[in-house]
Amino acid sequence: MEPTRLRRIAAACAAAAVLVPVVAGCGVEDQGVDEPAREGLAIDIDGINYNVFITRQLNLEIPPDKAYYEGPAAKPGNALYGIFIQACNISEDEDRTSVDLDRFVVEDNQGNEFEPIEIEGDNAFAYRSTKLQGEECTPEEGSVAQLGPTAGSMLLFDFPLENTENRPLELVIEGPSETKRFELDL
Numbered sequence: 001m002e003p004t005r006l007r008r009i010a011a012a013c014a015a016a017a018v019l020v021p022v023v024a025g026c027g028v029e030d031q032g033v034d035e036p037a038r039e040g041l042a043i044d045i046d047g048i049n050y051n052v053f054i055t056r057q058l059n060l061e062i063p064p065d066k067a068y069y070e071g072p073a074a075k076p077g078n079a080l081y082g083i084f085i086q087a088c089n090i091s092e093d094e095d096r097t098s099v100d101l102d103r104f105v106v107e108d109n110q111g112n113e114f115e116p117i118e119i120e121g122d123n124a125f126a127y128r129s130t131k132l133q134g135e136e137c138t139p140e141e142g143s144v145a146q147l148g149p150t151a152g153s154m155l156l157f158d159f160p161l162e163n164t165e166n167r168p169l170e171l172v173i174e175g176p177s178e179t180k181r182f183e184l185d186l
């Protein structure tokens with residue numbers, strides 16, 4: 001191959017390497033606003049990054065799921081789902097409080113809304129609004145919830161099975177000054 005052609009190819013590769021991160025970063029600010037964010041992507045809501053790690057149906061008859069929730073099973077025709085999230089204060093020095101449980105709602109594509117079930121007691125997996133110091137997360141590093149297979153605090157929902165077919169279902173998080181959405185993978 002001639003040297004001029006090799007230089008052109010090398011220059012094109014270098015330009016592509018520079019442009020890929022720029023193009024990949026486009027729209028990150030709008031994640032959760034114009035389109036719902038995907039599970040696994042952290043989105044900023046009023047200085048706290050929220051990340052939905054996994055959404056899954058709970059089976060209270062098996063040992064791992066019994067630890068997540070010790071309350072009553074879903075009634076016939078319904079299913080319990082856990083949405084496992086992490087909330088991290090992205091400030092280095094400013095304390096911030098994660099949103100209250102009543103600021104979460106799941107919407108299906110028919111406009112039906114579902115509120116999380118408040119989990120009473122000292123459940124180590126339950127999501128609780130928390131005052132987070134700079135660069136602190138909930139669940140707390142080293143906690144059972146953070147070290148567990150879901151790596152997050154649980155929001156518990158009771159959905160009618162027919163509504164789980166009205167996909168996409170979206171978790172809506174209403175912060176003090178902005179609202180964003182995650183598309184749930186169920």
